[in-house]
Amino acid sequence: FKRPRNCRRVVVLGAPGVGKTSILRRFLRDGFDDRYQPTSEDFLRKLYRIRGETYQIDILDASGERSFPAKRRLSILTGDIFLLVFSVDDRGSFEEVVALRNEIFGAKAALLNGREPTRVPTVVCANKVDLPAEEWAVSPADVRGVFETSAKDGQNLDSAFEALARRGGLPPETG
Numbered sequence: 001f002k003r004p005r006n007c008r009r010v011v012v013l014g015a016p017g018v019g020k021t022s023i024l025r026r027f028l029r030d031g032f033d034d035r036y037q038p039t040s041e042d043f044l045r046k047l048y049r050i051r052g053e054t055y056q057i058d059i060l061d062a063s064g065e066r067s068f069p070a071k072r073r074l075s076i077l078t079g080d081i082f083l084l085v086f087s088v089d090d091r092g093s094f095e096e097v098v099a100l101r102n103e104i105f106g107a108k109a110a111l112l113n114g115r116e117p118t119r120v121p122t123v124v125c126a127n128k129v130d131l132p133a134e135e136w137a138v139s140p141a142d143v144r145g146v147f148e149t150s151a152k153d154g155q156n157l158d159s160a161f162e163a164l165a166r167r168g169g170l171p172p173e174t175g
């Protein structure tokens, strides 16, 4: 797998079924390169061109157990920008995102030997907000400060993507 120069590495993580693939499909409506096939069931890596920029996007299913297998750990260590996704109807997926965030910061800090404060560009999506209130399993406090998205109706996906691009140091969208 050869990565072009200046390629931003985006790592998309969350419990299975929260909508990672659906969100990416929405983001990528303006063109993608699907030459790269899934490398295993819980790990998908593709190169995409979005608004003239090339992104390597790794989509990983997190399945509860901590301490990542080697491939996931490598993704995390080499990732530039993180998109963490939970689903508002799945309490466990919210807890997974909290644990993932700690794991990512821990891994990055270890990489720097704890010498420097770690800044990890991260965007969190609370997905499936189109679901009716009675199906929500997370509290208003749990979604405070995160992007409330729906891959079904497209809600807030543009703002989440723009935040991702901004935090990753990309130029703002030009139109």
Ligand code: GDP
Pocket (backbone or CB within 6 Å): 014, 015, 016, 017, 018, 019, 020, 021, 022, 023, 127, 128, 129, 130, 131, 149, 150, 151, 152, 153
């Ligand atoms: P992944 O395993 O995290 O990649 O999740 P998928 O993208 O495969 O989505 C899992 C299921 O949730 C699919 O049946 C999707 O249609 C559904 N889904 C994904 N996003 C949304 C959403 O925003 N709203 C609703 N209602 N369903 C969604």
